Amino acid sequence: MTDPALRKPIKKAVFPVAGLGTRFLPATKAIPKEMLPIIDRPLIQYAVDEAREAGIEQLIFVTGRGKTAIVEHFDTAYELEATMSERDKSLDVLEPTRIQPGNLVTVRQQVPLGLGHAIWCARAIVGDEPFAIFLPDELMIGAPGCMKQMVEAYNQVGGNLISVLEVPEEEVSSYGVIAPGRRDGALTEVLGLVEKPKREDAPSNLIISGRYILQPEVMRVLENQGIGAGGEVQLTDAMSQMIGQQPFHAVTFAGKRYDCGNKTGFVEATLAVALERPDMRDEVRAIALRLLGV
Ligand code: G1P
Numbered sequence: 001m002t003d004p005a006l007r008k009p010i011k012k013a014v015f016p017v018a019g020l021g022t023r024f025l026p027a028t029k030a031i032p033k034e035m036l037p038i039i040d041r042p043l044i045q046y047a048v049d050e051a052r053e054a055g056i057e058q059l060i061f062v063t064g065r066g067k068t069a070i071v072e073h074f075d076t077a078y079e080l081e082a083t084m085s086e087r088d089k090s091l092d093v094l095e096p097t098r099i100q101p102g103n104l105v106t107v108r109q110q111v112p113l114g115l116g117h118a119i120w121c122a123r124a125i126v127g128d129e130p131f132a133i134f135l136p137d138e139l140m141i142g143a144p145g146c147m148k149q150m151v152e153a154y155n156q157v158g159g160n161l162i163s164v165l166e167v168p169e170e171e172v173s174s175y176g177v178i179a180p181g182r183r184d185g186a187l188t189e190v191l192g193l194v195e196k197p198k199r200e201d202a203p204s205n206l207i208i209s210g211r212y213i214l215q216p217e218v219m220r221v222l223e224n225q226g227i228g229a230g231g232e233v234q235l236t237d238a239m240s241q242m243i244g245q246q247p248f249h250a251v252t253f254a255g256k257r258y259d260c261g262n263k264t265g266f267v268e269a270t271l272a273v274a275l276e277r278p279d280m281r282d283e284v285r286a287i288a289l290r291l292l293g294v
Pocket of ligand 1: 115135137138174175176177195207208209210234235236261
């Protein structure tokens with residue numbers, strides 16, 4: 001049996017959103033990359049919806065300069081709402097942007113020292129509780145959503161969990177990679193973790209896909225975590241030190257994942273989401289076929 005202290009409910013989530021988004025310049029010169037929309041919802045909204053579906057209450061954004069639009073997005077827009085109400089327009093469309101007062105917190109990452117450092121910046125707000133992490137670039141579409149699937153697994157095994165998926169071998173060096181142990185359905189024991197290994201050194205082709213449930217002890221490890229791959233403080237390195245100390249599992253997500261951190265992934269996500277939406281799929285399908293000359 002897992003220690004009950006390692007099974008406390010997950011009520012907080014950290015969203016590292018301080019990145020500069022240079023791959024999408026000039027689009028991201030004046031707006032955060034997390035505000036780029038897939039159809040009519042910004043990327044960050046998909047991650048927040050996934051978090052709330054999983055029962056997460058408090059959202060902790062680790063932000064930086066030029067990121068205020070994200071906080072505005074999750075605030076009340078008084079003039080907009082008053083004008084829409086006067087015109088008898090439904091406000092339902094704004095419902096996903098409403099966060100309970102007190103449940104949105106921001107902290108700043110003043111220097112770009114990497115993902116591990118970004119998470120560590122949230123330590124005082126996370127406190128002594130397990131917490132989730134969402135990398136909003138990774139768009140996870142599923143029913144139930146990825147985090148909900150992970151919380152269900154967490155309720156069984158406790159400890160630390162990461163979502164993983166298989167990628168072609170030539171892609172492993174762009175990600176964190178796991179050394180897998182025993183597998184039981186969607187759950188795989190994690191025996192080791194390595195950030196951005198060379199293809200020949202990768203322990204598998206199972207990569208970390210941007211969703212985590214971690215125990216608060218990771219903050220203490222991050223405190224002393226040295227510089228890793230790419231000259232940055234890597235979350236993966238801190239997590240690898242927790243293996244053996246606490247249960248550590250990977251969950252293979254049953255659903256679709258789109259890497260919106262690059263342009264073609266973003267286009268793929270836009271098309272895929274459009275083709276799933278009952279309000280637009282037929283028209284978009286006809287357009288896509290016409291453009292392809294099919
Ligand atoms: C980060 C993590 C990596 C993970 C990836 C998922 O890398 O460090 O372990 O596999 O996100 O997208 P980054 O994309 O910030 O280089």
